[in-house]
Amino acid sequence: MNPNKALWEKGDFTEIAATMRESGEAVVKSLGIKTPMRVLDLGCGDGTTAVPLARLGADVVGIDIARNLVDAGNKRAAAAGLKRLTFQEGDACNLQGVGDHSFDLTLSVFGAMFAPKPFDVAREMVRVTKPGGRIVMGNWIPNDSTSFVSMLLKISSSFMPPPPEGFVSPMTWGVESHIVERFGQAGVPKENISMVRDTFYFTSPKSPVDMIESFRRFYGPTMNAYEAAEKNGKVEELHKQLLELAKEHNKRTDGGTSIPATFLRVAVNRQ
Numbered sequence: 337m338n339p340n341k342a343l344w345e346k347g348d349f350t351e352i353a354a355t356m357r358e359s360g361e362a363v364v365k366s367l368g369i370k371t372p373m374r375v376l377d378l379g380c381g382d383g384t385t386a387v388p389l390a391r392l393g394a395d396v397v398g399i400d401i402a403r404n405l406v407d408a409g410n411k412r413a414a415a416a417g418l419k420r421l422t423f424q425e426g427d428a429c430n431l432q433g434v435g436d437h438s439f440d441l442t443l444s445v446f447g448a449m450f451a452p453k454p455f456d457v458a459r460e461m462v463r464v465t466k467p468g469g470r471i472v473m474g475n476w477i478p479n480d481s482t483s484f485v486s487m488l489l490k491i492s493s494s495f496m497p498p499p500p501e502g503f504v505s506p507m508t509w510g511v512e513s514h515i516v517e518r519f520g521q522a523g524v525p526k527e528n529i530s531m532v533r534d535t536f537y538f539t540s541p542k543s544p545v546d547m548i549e550s551f552r553r554f555y556g557p558t559m560n561a562y563e564a565a566e567k568n569g570k571v572e573e574l575h576k577q578l579l580e581l582a583k584e585h586n587k588r589t590d591g592g593t594s595i596p597a598t599f600l601r602v603a604v605n606r607q
């Protein structure tokens with residue numbers, strides 16, 4: 337089994353995605369969607385951005401490596417009566433079956449950054465985007481204390497055994513020089529790439545404690561960290577660090593959760 341696929345099928349990202357809907361919609365609203373536009377949402381999960389894209393009238397294909405999320409996305413599309421939105425299984429490293437120059441916009445919000453071969457991912461995103469089209473990515477920023485998920489992943493990985501040799505951290509997609517190098521190899525000059533810091537919110541009527549419980553039960557990278565910590569008697573320490581993180585970042589005072597998380601928003605003009 338492909339370990340990248342196994343990681344994301346292990347949990348149930350729909351449980352985390354439920355806290356991301358408002359920001360997903362906000363990102364989509366800022367994209368200037370006009371009909372008829374063909375959009376690829378890569379690493380789409382169950383449609384946090386794909387569903388609002390389709391609601392704005394775009395023709396949307398969501399591609400994700402996790403079968404369970406593709407199924408969940410197709411159910412959401414059917415329930416919402418969105419006939420021009422389809423979800424299918426695929427790997428951002430190799431979008432076989434997807435034609436060259438198929439999309440006006442290729443979007444990937446915290447999705448393609450998790451694929452293991454970043455140079456292949458950049459090449460594939462450029463290949464399937466039409467000349468004159470756009471690629472937009474949302475990527476977590478490494479070692480940024482305002483980037484909640486980045487911090488959560490950092491804590492989680494500190495309880496894990498070292499990754500296999502050759503492993504490229506997904507967080508490198510939050511570093512300007514890597515982005516320029518990857519798209520550069522795919523033929524995009526530096527001046528066609530822009531990057532700004534933006535904020536995503538994780539919101540829930542439930543408490544930050546419940547939020548961490550959801551990550552523990554449903555988010556593959558955190559599930560793996562708890563399993564590793566259990567083996568060497570460090571679960572309590574991991575849990576304590578994650579709870580502190582969530583409480584420290586939470587902006588709500590009514591028992592609910594609203595955690596802002598800085599991310600790098602990358603826009604590529606594909607010529």
Ligand SMILES: C[S@@+](CC[C@H](N)C(=O)[O-])C[C@H]1O[C@@H](n2cnc3c(N)ncnc32)[C@H](O)[C@@H]1O
Nearest residue numbers: 344379380381384400401402427428447450451
């Ligand atoms: C953090 S979730 C984000 C999901 C969605 N974009 C959202 O905002 O709700 C990361 C997603 O990337 C997907 N993913 C990871 N590696 C992938 C790959 N190689 N190809 C396609 N999707 C991938 C996962 O299955 C998961 O759905």
